Amino acid sequence: MTEVKWQDYLLRAQAFHGHLCSGQILGIRMGLAGLRLLNLTPGEKHRDLVLFIETDRCMADAIHIVTGITFGRRQIKWRDFGKAAVTFLDLASDRAFRVASRSEPRPAHDEKDLTAFWSRYTDEEILIIHEVIVELKLEDRPGRPLRRVPCSICGEDVLDGREVEVNGHYLCRACAGEAYYRIK
Ligand SMILES: [Zn+2]
Ligand SMILES: [Zn+2]
Known part of the structure; x- marks a missing residue:
């Protein structure tokens, strides 16, 4: 991940979502991690990518920005688990990874520079990642x-x-x- 790309996604997520928050930063980090695990290139069209998003809060907007995936093409499945987690399923390779945010670290409520705060940590320090198996029924697939x-x-x-x-x-x-x- 180059610094330019990261900043570009963050600006776009901030504009789309309406404010800069940890959810935007984490969502972008999670989205880039999910794409990388599936050998998908950010910025390309991902017709075979299906996302299982376990939250309807801030992070979901950043995930949309960084993956380009929209709800209207059946590529987003919302699972109301109230968790900061997304599973990235590639229908082409039939591989899937679940990426979740760790409970810690968390910035203080009055943290002034969220970007700097999260930049201190590696993906391994903030994310829990598992390769998983997801069975997507025929009637749930895009098309x-x-x-x-x-x-x-x-x-x-x-x-x-x-x-x-x-x-x-x-x-x-x-x-x-x-x-x-x-x-x-
Ligand atoms: Zn937010
Ligand atoms: Zn009816």
């Missing part, structure tokens, strides 16, 4: 939808096998009782 079924109750289409069969009828998950909203 055209495998299946499209209208819900018997609301009539809205349900893609990729997310429908639920109830008494011989296909329902969307909301109509099957999992709705997070109520119509006013």
Whole structure:
């Protein structure tokens, strides 16, 4: 990682996210580590890369900036574990690495220079890295939808096998009782 590249990603992440925080710095370090482990080059298009992101906080924005991966191409899987961790799965090689942030070190709340703080540590000192096995089902992969079924109750289409069969009828998950909203 050259200094120029690191700074470039940090500026872009800061602009996209809205502020400079440890999450941006760690997210960039984790993203670059994940790409490096899979022999992928930062800045290129990674069509076969799928990310399992275990947080919906700051870091997730930096991961997007450094990998170029977006939610809308089915290459981000959000796992609501509340953890500063991302698994990088390369569908081309079928290899995957989970990269997590260590609990320590952490800067003081009034730390003035976060960039300098994190620069004092190597990746090994701040990250936990494991090669892992991830089974990604066919209906969860990028590409055209495998299946499209209208819900018997609301009539809205349900893609990729997310429908639920109830008494011989296909329902969307909301109509099957999992709705997070109520119509006013
Ligand atoms: Zn932040
Ligand atoms: Zn429905």
